[in-house]
Amino acid sequence: MDNRETVLEVRSLKKYFPIEKGFFRRVVGHVKAVDDVSFKLHKGEVLGLVGESGCGKTTLGRCVLRALNATSGEIILKTRSGQKVDLNQLNKQDMRALRKELHMVFQDPFSSLSPRMTVLDIIGEPLWAQGMPRKELEDRVRELATLVGLNAGHLNRYPNAFSGGQRQRIGIARALATSPSLIVADEPVSALDVSIQAQILNLLQDLQQELNLTYLFIAHDLSVVEHIADRVAVMYVGRLVELSETEDLYVNPKHPYTEALLSAVPKPDPRLHEEPIILSGEVANPANPPSGCYFHPRCKYAQDVCKHETPPLQEVTPGHFAACHFSSELDLVGVPV
Ligand SMILES: Nc1ncnc2c1ncn2[C@@H]1O[C@H](COP(=O)(O)OP(=O)(O)O)[C@@H](O)[C@H]1O
Ligand code: SF4
Numbered sequence: 001m002d003n004r005e006t007v008l009e010v011r012s013l014k015k016y017f018p019i020e021k022g023f024f025r026r027v028v029g030h031v032k033a034v035d036d037v038s039f040k041l042h043k044g045e046v047l048g049l050v051g052e053s054g055c056g057k058t059t060l061g062r063c064v065l066r067a068l069n070a071t072s073g074e075i076i077l078k079t080r081s082g083q084k085v086d087l088n089q090l091n092k093q094d095m096r097a098l099r100k101e102l103h104m105v106f107q108d109p110f111s112s113l114s115p116r117m118t119v120l121d122i123i124g125e126p127l128w129a130q131g132m133p134r135k136e137l138e139d140r141v142r143e144l145a146t147l148v149g150l151n152a153g154h155l156n157r158y159p160n161a162f163s164g165g166q167r168q169r170i171g172i173a174r175a176l177a178t179s180p181s182l183i184v185a186d187e188p189v190s191a192l193d194v195s196i197q198a199q200i201l202n203l204l205q206d207l208q209q210e211l212n213l214t215y216l217f218i219a220h221d222l223s224v225v226e227h228i229a230d231r232v233a234v235m236y237v238g239r240l241v242e243l244s245e246t247e248d249l250y251v252n253p254k255h256p257y258t259e260a261l262l263s264a265v266p267k268p269d270p271r272l273h274e275e276p277i278i279l280s281g282e283v284a285n286p287a288n289p290p291s292g293c294y295f296h297p298r299c300k301y302a303q304d305v306c307k308h309e310t311p312p313l314q315e316v317t318p319g320h321f322a323a324c325h326f327s328s329e330l331d332l333v334g335v336p337v
């Protein structure tokens, strides 16, 4: 399709958490948190991963980094030395050698930073784990601190001396320390005050452009990824339901779930404001999903076939994929970008 370098290819990834009952911990079912997800990420690309809480975004991100072991599927990373490796096949020792290539920025900058380590040690830890000598490590940490807008004179302080926004800068510096090939940013601004969300988003975007970083950028809200993502994947109950170039997804959504998420995005021109589509009910339970299309109990376009047949993710227009029986017939409402 194109000749850009692929950094990551995820194929048919599944993560099923067993549900155990009773003294003998008998397995009585599974939470299908990630259920047959495939996508590619190119070098220097930002893929936004969006869906309501409980859709499986964090589980997917953690499986990609092997912070969780996937149930099945392939996670093919092109390493800096140009080798392609399936992370899901690696043992602990081989994985340790690849740790420097993948990092995560966490959702909660309060619980994700160890309170008993200085900021210097927090940011420097991934370097220390690679065996970098102390002097070199301290120089690199100072350089990273400056890069993310932290005061390099405050590195001997502990995280509790910093505000939420500054803590997230610490988390970003740590994620960047080993110059990873891929960064998974898991809702990096959603725990922050609205007033500083834009600063951190801008920082992540500037760093991406300056360093040609590759992000899997998770958000529960489409407005967060609009400016940063090159492509967007929409997730619903463990599956991708839509995947496309960002602008095309916003202007011409092909899945009713995306249309509903878009209707909640604030519009710059209030005259364009349409009534938000109220999503009734909750995200379906991934331990006991509905039959057919998982979205059918909440979909205003649902027909009989939707209750019985699961729609596959199909290419509706070039590069634009959706999993809905009526993608090519429905005229869904997007938002101007
Ligand atoms: N360790 C776990 N054990 C069992 N179920 C889990 C575990 N982690 C997540 N889940 C379930 O998997 C589903 C997806 O969760 P998560 O990946 O956190 O979603 P999101 O990040 O989109 O909010 C949820 O139903 C959640 O309850
Ligand atoms: S397949 Fe049916 S229920 Fe599912 S999103 Fe499309 S119209 Fe709605």
Ligand SMILES: [Mg+2]
Pocket (backbone or CB within 6 Å): 057, 058, 059
């Ligand atoms: Mg999450």
